[in-house]
Amino acid sequence: MSRRTGVFTAPEVIGHRGAGRGVVGGHRENTAASYAAAVRDGASWIEVDVRRSADDVLVVNHDAALPDGRAIVDLTARECAAQGLLTLEEALDGLPARIGLDVDVKTVMEDATDPPARRTAALLLPVLRREAARRRVFVCSFDPAVVLAVGRDAPGVPTAWMPFVRNPLDQAVAGAAGMGCAIVAIDARSFGLTGDAPRPGRRSVDYTVGTAHRAGLEVVCWCPDPVDAARFADSGVDAVVVDDVPGTVAALKRG
Template sequence: MTVFTAPEVIGHRGAGRGTVDGNAENTPDSFRAAVDSGATWVEIDVRRTADDHLVIRHDAALEDGRAIVDLPLGDLRDDGVVTLEEAVEAIPPNVGIDVDVKTVMEDATAPETRRTMALLLPALRREARRRRLFVCSFDPAALVEIHREAPEIPTAWMPFVRNPLDQAVAGAAGLGCAIVAIDARSFGLSGDAPSPGRREVDYTVGVAHRAGLEIVSWCPDPTDAARFADAGMDAVVVDDVPGVLEALKER
């Protein structure tokens, strides 16, 4: 299945990590700002609460150290945490959603119906019927469950931060994913010293494409986003949507 019209720009946590132009990450305002800036996709981080709600939050804990999975939704509201439903409502249906699933240790022992993926699957099926959508995760078990329960939904494996390119591409293909998502630092950023044995970007993209994978990188700056696009990369997840779009236009 083809997911992207390359090259596409995905707003990281909305308009970018942290607070960008007054918009806090993973909030409706940030999602709308990313769309207004020209992103054709928005990336959101999804995790579960103690009372089985799905909320949008990258970090596993609040600033005071309390774990999201230990707290009911009501206790998270004062910290600006929004639900998956509220996030989806803020993103126009013509804009794709990259759902980054943050499974938790407690999923290993929770009843099957309370695990993150069991709670998330109905929402994924619903949204996949009305917009472009794919699911990425560091947890291969989450992707395997989607392949089993909702094979119509594309998946992307994110091996880990600064993941080796060899394992990323081969692993995503072996898992049966449609996409491989690779940390920009794994390719070597502009100005980095050469790394012995590290393949060039265009070589890696070529192997991924021959394996039937599309390839996404997170989070290159405008210079590297343009370099990756020149190498044939399908999409980039970025913190500077306007800057990356301008760099792509100047190619």
């Protein structure tokens, strides 16, 4: 039986960390200004990176540590704020309900030993339930424990397994299907970028996407450039997480 949930109206554009990684158009990633810029440029979804502070507040940052080397999980929310990090609540404040939310959950080693209520996925559950009632939302993570926990404790929220960088396509699709995900998130480099030499044994984009769809999965690809985003969309990829939102929107329209 198909488990496809119709999360996306394909193809859709997800702004990576907002308008893109690093600083794009003068806006630093994972800030309110970056999210607003991505929306203005045509993204229908925003990806946010979520991790927990020392006092169990969810903050938005991709890296596990600040540039000075201090681990975010060792800092209080006040200390994080002093470094310009938003809380998840601040990140969502003002985000239009028509914009979908892709929550990339960054777990920490301490999630293995801390009481269950303090773990990153547990802290996130109330926010997910609230947001799912007013906007499209899905959770993705490199950590399969997050995917399984959200599937168990917030079954109305779609999940996406994002195996790892340059993940083998076979394991990505089979693993996401086996964990009951709605979505598989595939590194663009795993498909093969334009100009790459053929790799023996690597399935084509068409074959991979078709197999995922038959398994009941939608396919998200991260982070192709506009040319490859359009190429992957032609092969049926349902959404792309991108660093160049306006360029990708234009490429998809041309395609």
